[in-house]
Amino acid sequence: MPEQLEQSASGEISRILDEAIAEVLATMFFADLEPAPCTHSPLEHSWMSSAVSARVRFEGTHFGEAVLTISRPAAEEIASAFLGLDKEETSETDCAQVVLELANILCGSVLSRLWPESKLTLSAPVSDAMERGLEGPGHRCFQMPEGNLAWRLSVEGANR
Amino acid sequence: MAYSVLIVDDSAVMRTFIRRVMTLSGFEVGECLEASDGEEALARLRLHPQIDVILTDINMPKMNGEQLLEQLRSDGMLGATKGRILRMISLGADGYITKPFSPEALREELERILGERNAGAA
Numbered sequence: 001m002p003e004q005l006e007q008s009a010s011g012e013i014s015r016i017l018d019e020a021i022a023e024v025l026a027t028m029f030f031a032d033l034e035p036a037p038c039t040h041s042p043l044e045h046s047w048m049s050s051a052v053s054a055r056v057r058f059e060g061t062h063f064g065e066a067v068l069t070i071s072r073p074a075a076e077e078i079a080s081a082f083l084g085l086d087k088e089e090t091s092e093t094d095c096a097q098v099v100l101e102l103a104n105i106l107c108g109s110v111l112s113r114l115w116p117e118s119k120l121t122l123s124a125p126v127s128d129a130m131e132r133g134l135e136g137p138g139h140r141c142f143q144m145p146e147g148n149l150a151w152r153l154s155v156e157g158a159n160r
Numbered sequence: 161m162a163y164s165v166l167i168v169d170d171s172a173v174m175r176t177f178i179r180r181v182m183t184l185s186g187f188e189v190g191e192c193l194e195a196s197d198g199e200e201a202l203a204r205l206r207l208h209p210q211i212d213v214i215l216t217d218i219n220m221p222k223m224n225g226e227q228l229l230e231q232l233r234s235d236g237m238l239g240a241t242k243g244r245i246l247r248m249i250s251l252g253a254d255g256y257i258t259k260p261f262s263p264e265a266l267r268e269e270l271e272r273i274l275g276e277r278n279a280g281a282a
Binding site: 097098104 | 170172176177221258262
């Protein structure tokens with residue numbers, strides 16, 4: 001039976017994930033966020049209808065995927081801060097590319113904290129449908145000044 | 161002293177970010193070139209052998225960061241260009257920095273490496 005890591009299953013894992021995303025956002029994307037406890041299904045978040053999303057798969061000693069979804073206003077703020085542009089200068093393509101990069105960095109940061117000695121390879125991040133991959137109880141939500149962010153790390157198995 | 165820099169990353173937004181934070185952090189950048197993979201980086205270096213610093217990602221299509229370093233060594237281009245490779249994760253490079261990194265951390269690592277190079281050349 002594949003190992004399943006649901007973020008809600010462990011307070012310690014949740015703490016690691018929250019610390020990682022806060023560090024990544026603050027260090028490279030110049031943004032702050034706070035955990036927003038959530039018991040909803042992803043489909044119940046109305047902001048996801050226009051969100052920007054990315055998916056990263058990983059494999060090696062563990063395998064699975066991370067899915068990141070950010071409301072459009074928050075994605076625009078993150079992209080403009082990352083690129084040093086005014087919001088008016090930041091295109092939809094810029095937003096999508098920056099969210100892909102954020103997903104890549106975030107996934108790598110979390111995995112290195114969870115399994116520092118592991119050997120994992122990340123796939124190139126891809127844009128994805130907003131709620132696909134967030135289904136289930138494991139997604140975590142965050143509140144940013146400009147909007148919302150949700151993400152989910154799913155570990156499908158481990159190679160021992 | 162302004163340094164010439166080659167940024168190698170398959171993400172265009174990451175190249176923009178690195179270029180920007182080097183300037184923001186006070187690191188003096190002269191000529192700044194970009195490449196989206198190792199092959200493109202080699203082509204840039206053949207045309208611009210005066211590059212002082214190469215910052216390269218590891219995971220890239222076509223030719224990754226490790227392969228780029230190996231190629232530069234086998235071609236003898238490191239000595240010829242006086243180049244220094246800063247890889248995000250290194251196997252024998254002059255330094256490395258892992259994401260996420262702050263502008264200050266990038267500047268400190270660059271200054272450490274270039275300080276060692278300049279001391280060695282003196």
